[in-house]
Amino acid sequence: MSVAKVIELNSSSTLGIEDAVKTGLAKCAESVKDIQGAWVNDIKVVTDAAGNVQEWRVNLKVTFVVK
Template sequence: MSVAKVLEITASSTVGTDDAVKQGIAKAAETVHGITGAWVKDTQVVIENNAITEWRVNLKITFVLE
């Protein structure tokens, strides 16, 4: 039997949403082991002078407890 837990985080990038997701998962993986999946719950952008300057994603990361 295995038990999983879900962790919710927010990550950002100046490159794009894909990069924000990759950075968020990489950062979480530094301290959380057994990550099995992630769900992009929500995306946002920061706009300055009519241009997108930052992409943000809210992630739900699933990992199996040891």
């Protein structure tokens, strides 16, 4: 029987949503082992006064197996 745990984290990128997700998972993987997957729970953008996207932010729920 396996036991899984879910943690929540936020990540950002100036390049886009996919880069924000990859960056967040890579940083998480430095200290969490056996990551099984992630849900993108929320997406937010930071804009300048003209409405141009300056930064993408994602809220991730990361699942990993507890040993």
